[in-house]
Amino acid sequence: MTILLDFEEPIKALETKILELKTLDSGSNMNITSEITKLEAKCQAQLVSIYSNLTPWQKVQIARHPERPQFLDYIKELVTDFTPLSGDRVFGEDPAIIGGLGVFRGIPCMIMGHQKGTDMESRKHHSFGMAKPEGYRKAVRLMDLADRFSLPIITLVDTAGAYPGIEAEERGQAEAIARSIQKCLEVSVPFISVIIGEGGSGGAIALAVANKVFMLENSVYSVISPEGCASILWKSRNNAKEAATALKLSAQDLFDLKIIDAIIKEPLGGAHRSKISTISFVGDEIEKNLRTLMKQNGETLLKTRREKFYQMGSL
Amino acid sequence: MNWITNFVRPKIKAFMGKTDIPENLWHKCPSCEQMLFAKDLEENLHICRHCGHHKRLSGKQRLETLLDKGSVSRFSLPKVPLDPLKFKDSKKYIDRLKDAKQKTGGEDALIIAEGKINELPVIVAIFDFDFMGGSMGPAVGEGFIFAARLAKQRKTPFICVSSSGGARMQEGILSLMQMARTTAAICELKEENIPYIVLLADPTTGGVSASLAMLGDIAISEPRAEICFTGARVIQETIRGTLPEGFQRAEYLLDHGMIDLIVSRHELKNEISKILRILFHK
Numbered sequence: 001m002t003i004l005l006d007f008e009e010p011i012k013a014l015e016t017k018i019l020e021l022k023t024l025d026s027g028s029n030m031n032i033t034s035e036i037t038k039l040e041a042k043c044q045a046q047l048v049s050i051y052s053n054l055t056p057w058q059k060v061q062i063a064r065h066p067e068r069p070q071f072l073d074y075i076k077e078l079v080t081d082f083t084p085l086s087g088d089r090v091f092g093e094d095p096a097i098i099g100g101l102g103v104f105r106g107i108p109c110m111i112m113g114h115q116k117g118t119d120m121e122s123r124k125h126h127s128f129g130m131a132k133p134e135g136y137r138k139a140v141r142l143m144d145l146a147d148r149f150s151l152p153i154i155t156l157v158d159t160a161g162a163y164p165g166i167e168a169e170e171r172g173q174a175e176a177i178a179r180s181i182q183k184c185l186e187v188s189v190p191f192i193s194v195i196i197g198e199g200g201s202g203g204a205i206a207l208a209v210a211n212k213v214f215m216l217e218n219s220v221y222s223v224i225s226p227e228g229c230a231s232i233l234w235k236s237r238n239n240a241k242e243a244a245t246a247l248k249l250s251a252q253d254l255f256d257l258k259i260i261d262a263i264i265k266e267p268l269g270g271a272h273r274s275k276i277s278t279i280s281f282v283g284d285e286i287e288k289n290l291r292t293l294m295k296q297n298g299e300t301l302l303k304t305r306r307e308k309f310y311q312m313g314s315l
Numbered sequence: 316m317n318w319i320t321n322f323v324r325p326k327i328k329a330f331m332g333k334t335d336i337p338e339n340l341w342h343k344c345p346s347c348e349q350m351l352f353a354k355d356l357e358e359n360l361h362i363c364r365h366c367g368h369h370k371r372l373s374g375k376q377r378l379e380t381l382l383d384k385g386s387v388s389r390f391s392l393p394k395v396p397l398d399p400l401k402f403k404d405s406k407k408y409i410d411r412l413k414d415a416k417q418k419t420g421g422e423d424a425l426i427i428a429e430g431k432i433n434e435l436p437v438i439v440a441i442f443d444f445d446f447m448g449g450s451m452g453p454a455v456g457e458g459f460i461f462a463a464r465l466a467k468q469r470k471t472p473f474i475c476v477s478s479s480g481g482a483r484m485q486e487g488i489l490s491l492m493q494m495a496r497t498t499a500a501i502c503e504l505k506e507e508n509i510p511y512i513v514l515l516a517d518p519t520t521g522g523v524s525a526s527l528a529m530l531g532d533i534a535i536s537e538p539r540a541e542i543c544f545t546g547a548r549v550i551q552e553t554i555r556g557t558l559p560e561g562f563q564r565a566e567y568l569l570d571h572g573m574i575d576l577i578v579s580r581h582e583l584k585n586e587i588s589k590i591l592r593i594l595f596h597k
Contacts, residue, residue, distance in 0.1 A: 162525075164545035164553050169563060172573045174524035174544040181498045181526060201482075201491060202525045202544070209495045223482045223491040223522070228549075233404035233484065247487045248400050257399070259488050306499045310460070313453045313489040314395060 002273055005061045008050060014043040047269045054218070056244040056253075060226055062218040063197050064160075067272040069279055071098055071113040071156050074196070077279045078286075079104050079111060085142060087134075091171060094135030096127045096163065097207075099142045104154060105287050107294075110146035112139060112207065113156030113196070129198075130163040133176035136206050140176075140183045150298075152190040152290055155207040156282075160225065162203035177206045184209035185306055188298030192286050194264070195219045195251075196271075211305045212289045213259070215251035216282065217266040221259075222249035259312060261289075344368055346539075360580045369537045369580055371517050373419070374426040374443025377476050381439065381514075381584065382430035389428040390465075392458040399453075400487050408485040411447065419446045423454035424479070427462040429471070433588035438466040442478040442516075442523070449479035451523050452486035456493030459527060463500035463511075472510040472591050477528040481521020494526035501530050510594050512587060515542050515565070515574060533590055534574040535583075536565035542574070 004012055018039050021032050054062070062068070075082050075098075084100035086093040099112025114131065117123030146153045162173055184191065184207070193210035199221030215221060226244035227237045234242065248254075251263045264285050267274035293301065342351045346368035356363075360380050361370040372380065378387060402408035416422070424446040429438050440462040442449040459475070466473035482490035504511050513531030515524070517540035525544050536542060543563040551558060561567045568574045578586045591597075 162544065164550050166550060166554065166556075166558065166562070169543055169545065169550070170571055172529075172571065174542075175529040175573055177525035177544065178494075178498065178527075178529040181495055182502060182530060185495065185499050185502050202494065202522055205491055205494055206525075209498075221488060221491075223487050224484055229484050242404075246400070246402050246404065247484070249488065254488055257488065259492060306502070309492065309495045309499055312492045312496065313399065313486075314393075314457060 002067055003065070005058070005065065007058050007061075010050070011043050011046045014039055014046065018043065044268070051269060055241070056220075056247075056250050057226065057241040059218050059250050060198075060220050060240075060244050062270045062272070063220045065270065065272045066118070067275075068197050069271055069275040070118070070158060070197070071115045073275060074113075074156055074279050074282065075102070075111070077276065078283045082111075085145075086138070088137035088141060090134065090137055092134045094127075094132050094138060095125055096129050096131040096159070097135035097139055099139060101151070104290075105283065107152065107287075107290060109152045109154055109290075110142055111154040111156075112142055114159040114203075114207075116158060116197070127163055129159045130161060131159065131203060131206075132163045132165075132168045133171040133173050136162075136176035136180040139180050139207055143180075143183045143187050147187040147189055150189055152192070152294065153187065153210070154286060154290070155191075155193045155210065157193060157195045157199050157204045157208050157221075158197035158219075159200045159203045160198055161200035162206070177202045180206040181209055185309075186302070188302045190290055190293035190296070190301060191305065192289055192293070194282055194286065195221045195260075196282065200225060209305070209309065211293055211301060211308070212261045214262050214264050214282075214285055214289075215254060215260050216264050216271060216278070217251055218270050219251060220244075220249040221251075221254055222247050257313070342370075345370075362580055367538065367579075369517070369539065371444060371478065373445045374421060374424075374441045374478075375419075377441050377478075377516070378426055378428060378430075378439070380580070381441075381474075381476065382428070382432060382437075383434065386431035387428050388430065389426065390461070392422045392425065392427065392454050393461050395453040395457050398485075399489060400485070402485040402487070404485075411485070415446045419443055421446050423458070424449045424451065424483075425455040425458040427458050429465070432474075432584050432591070435472070435588050435591050436469075437472050437474050437591075438462050438469070439474045439476065441476045444478040444480075444518070447483065449477075449523070450481060450483035450490070451479060451493050451497075452483035452490045453493065455483075456490075456496050459493075459497045460500040463497075463504055466509055467503055467507050470507070470509060472512065472594075473504055474512045474514065474587065475527060475531070476514045476516050477519040477523055478516040479519060479521070479523040479528075481523055491522065494522050497527040498530065501527060505532075510591060512590065514583070514587075515540060515568075517541050518543075520544070520546060529573075535586065536568065536574050536577050537580055537583075538565060538577055540565040542568050 079102035082102040114129040116129035191210040193208040229243040230239035271278040347366035
């Protein structure tokens with residue numbers, strides 16, 4: 001059973017009942033079978049009603065769902081011959097950002113993204129997807145490599161933000177992020193970014209200054225976390241819900257503000273309920289756009305990428 | 316009650332006219348707590364005579380102290396949509412904006428101008444920390460891009476003085492995008508070999524330090540200026556440990572290889588013009 005979020009409570013009773021009946025039923029009892037079918041339909045209807053009216057804060061919760069597909073799930077489904085490349089050649093290796101060479105649906109490319117981890121041990125290993133300077137410097141190195149060998153770049157963004165700690169500051173977190181943004185704006189290859197979960201501030205945009213930027217339906221992308229915003233402007237983290245609404249961080253908001261190019265639909269009940277189809281939807285959107293971008297020359301790609309960002313939010 | 320209070324004082328007052336006593340005649344140095352005479356402080360470029368503490372400057376004060384007298388001509392910031400998010404917390408964002416405009420007399424948290432530093436023409440973009448903490452939203456971003464492009468067009472060195480709490484929350488994702496937009500303008504300068512010098516003034520933090528402020532060809536700071544990505548308070552809350560002495564101060568960044576030099580405000584103009592002369596083989 002999937003981990004339920006607080007607003008999904010109404011389906012909890014139904015799901016438990018279905019499970020109960022399923023263990024009772026050996027398949028021969030028609031009454032039970034029809035009861036299960038009924039309950040499942042009810043459950044489905046309930047999901048539809050919950051998921052068609054999500055508040056921004058609920059989307060934040062879905063975007064952070066521990067069972068939401070992560071970078072490595074996408075690699076497994078979409079990329080063959082994945083060859084992870086490690087290290088920034090300056091200080092170290094940061095597993096919060098994974099990147100490497102691979103073949104995406106027949107297209108050789110450079111693909112990278114944040115990995116949050118799936119259990120306590122791996123979360124610690126990937127430092128919850130919060131990258132340190134060496135992570136961004138590795139990204140710069142890989143983007144450079146991609147540029148030299150004319151490989152398209154795909155980034156999958158899923159981070160609460162850059163790592164907030166002494167060692168990160170000591171090694172120049174601000175500079176590392178700035179250089180990563182700069183590198184995004186200097187490469188002459190097709191560049192596609194997808195916000196697959198959380199797009200947390202500078203730590204996210206460092207990998208997302210691309211020709212095309214997409215968001216999964218229930219992902220969020222924001223200048224600051226709702227909690228951070230609430231604690232500064234409302235003086236209390238308890239106002240995160242209000243902050244989430246005020247920040248306009250949903251995919252629909254960003255599409256309306258012309259920040260992203262398209263929204264990628266999630267299956268009913270969110271990406272965490274149907275990982276494989278979510279991943280293939282993302283793959284389809286990337287492939288379609290990548291094949292179009294690959295027809296353009298490097299100069300055009302670079303120019304239009306910059307122009308796209310210059311256009312944002314201006315009159 | 317005698318004739319002096321009843322008669323002489325009012326006479327003298329009437330004779331002298333209304334006395335205007337400025338409110339901020341004296342300043343207490345936040346570092347050594349010595350009392351400083353305001354006029355004195357101003358003449359000394361807002362540096363404490365006792366301990367050398369560099370007081371944070373407003374955008375206007377920075378403009379006046381950095382550029383040669385009489386050389387300055389300001390540009391107004393390009394227009395951007397007003398309050399695109401209709402943001403409201405305990406107060407409406409448009410009201411906060413109004414207050415900030417009234418308080419500072421500025422258009423937004425950036426001043427852009429052309430002028431000279433020791434006779435050398437420059438374009439400057441100066442953050443005004445007094446305007447909503449120098450936060451960067453679309454107006455600041457647009458102003459920065461305008462100034463950078465002007466520098467590129469005229470082949471004039473571009474100087475940015477950053478002093479900012481980071482991206483402006485009230486304009487949400489549009490503020491975050493300024494990190495990319497301003498960086499694109501810097502890329503253009505680099506490709507044309509136009510010098511881009513950043514003075515990371517107190518404080519330079521968050522989205523501003525993680526974009527335009529850390530991309531200077533030359534990075535200068537002033538003594539004890541705070542420079543960071545994540546603020547000390549947030550780090551403290553996260554790690555629940557003690558922070559090193561002098562953490563995130565200019566000296567700390569210099570030690571860790573993140574900036575080129577720390578310059579006293581007295582020497583700033585000379586240092587910048589010296590660098591520019593060498594870069595231009597003059």
